[in-house]
Amino acid sequence: MTPFSYTRATNVGEAIRLGARPQTKYLGGGTNLVDLLRETLERPTALIDVSGLSNTIEELSDGGILIGAGAKNTAIAEHWAIRTRYPMLTRAITAGASAQIRNMATAAGNILQRTRCTYFYDNAGSRCNKRSPGQGCDAIDGFNRNHAVLGASSSCVATHPSDMCVALAALGAMVHLQSEHGTRVLELTDLHRLPEDNPGVDTRLTHGELITAIELPALPMAARSTYRKVRDRSSYAFALISVAAAIELEGEIIKDVRIALGGVAHKPWRAWRAEEVLKGNAASAENFRAAAEAELAEARPLRDNGFKIDLAKRAIVAVLSALAREESMETRT
Numbered sequence: 001m002t003p004f005s006y007t008r009a010t011n012v013g014e015a016i017r018l019g020a021r022p023q024t025k026y027l028g029g030g031t032n033l034v035d036l037l038r039e040t041l042e043r044p045t046a047l048i049d050v051s052g053l054s055n056t057i058e059e060l061s062d063g064g065i066l067i068g069a070g071a072k073n074t075a076i077a078e079h080w081a082i083r084t085r086y087p088m089l090t091r092a093i094t095a096g097a098s099a100q101i102r103n104m105a106t107a108a109g110n111i112l113q114r115t116r117c118t119y120f121y122d123n124a125g126s127r128c129n130k131r132s133p134g135q136g137c138d139a140i141d142g143f144n145r146n147h148a149v150l151g152a153s154s155s156c157v158a159t160h161p162s163d164m165c166v167a168l169a170a171l172g173a174m175v176h177l178q179s180e181h182g183t184r185v186l187e188l189t190d191l192h193r194l195p196e197d198n199p200g201v202d203t204r205l206t207h208g209e210l211i212t213a214i215e216l217p218a219l220p221m222a223a224r225s226t227y228r229k230v231r232d233r234s235s236y237a238f239a240l241i242s243v244a245a246a247i248e249l250e251g252e253i254i255k256d257v258r259i260a261l262g263g264v265a266h267k268p269w270r271a272w273r274a275e276e277v278l279k280g281n282a283a284s285a286e287n288f289r290a291a292a293e294a295e296l297a298e299a300r301p302l303r304d305n306g307f308k309i310d311l312a313k314r315a316i317v318a319v320l321s322a323l324a325r326e327e328s329m330e331t332r333t
Helices: 010-019 032-037 075-080 080-085 087-094 100-105 107-112 164-171 273-277 285-295 306-332
Strands: 004-007 024-027 046-049 057-059 065-068 174-179 182-185 210-216 223-229 239-251 255-263
Touching: 010 024, 010 046, 010 210, 024 107, 032 223, 032 273, 046 087, 057 080, 057 182, 065 306, 075 087, 080 087, 087 107, 087 223, 100 182, 107 164, 107 210, 164 210, 164 223, 164 239, 164 255, 223 306, 239 306, 255 273, 255 306, 273 285, 285 306
Parallel strands: 004 046, 024 046
Antiparallel strands: 057 065, 065 210, 174 182, 174 210, 223 239, 239 255
16 A cells, blocks of 8 residues: 555545645545555545535425535435435445445445456456556456446446446436536536546546535436346345436326436446437337337447346336336326
8 A cells, every 4th residue: 555644624625725736535435445545556645534524415495405425325325305305316325335334435435436347456467448548458358247338448348336326317416516726516427437548537527626515406206216236146246237217107108207227337327318218108118128229229248248238128127117107006096
């Protein structure tokens, strides 16, 4: 581990001032960053502890919710307003990691966690463009069962590991940022990058820019939403495929729908094509299948992960069918 200094910031202004210095990283819960430090995949010379900042969860006047960047995952999942207004988010968080890690991990840290690709972590024997640009990607011809089928490139086929981010993408969450240059707000779907030819850069954050909050917009349809995770074992496993979805019907017609996928790409994958196929059409298994086919039309499998394409299609259909049945039953009663 590279030696580093440690400072606990007492307020956001101090954190930003210290974080603007070269080779500095913000430390939240540390559930990912400490691993990266231990494996020398991250080598900052200074850590700025921001775990005591921005950790409240606030209900907004318009019906949305503002989640402080330092709020613990467990607190988010258990918050009454989130459980009732955005159940997909609670289900996504509780599907991730272990209870002990959720008790430590923060909202911003979850968003900024790095891939769990085996080749990325193998600092001694594997080539990885994310770790060492221009080195090559051993995952492409290696064991790639867990890797991306959408949005990958010849430089990187890693997937984003977060469950929470999949739900946030479906909900249209916005990320509040602050730096020495001021404040700005990015949609979560714009925060993360696809790998292209520069996979070492995961997000569109500038150096020293601090996440201060995550905003959930008012979205009444999200009260009838869910998150389904398909994985190799029932706990402490990353998604092979996951689906976050919400649907709003007028009679049998889909008025609005939100879908995001996990386990398929370098970033949480908002299923824009599937949503467009479905809006204004009947909530039928046939249309759900057509939407899934449209979303996965450009999927490109590797040697070991072709099964993900059909698995994602089936998961989309199953989740949307279940939500449509639930809403139809509520309407009849």
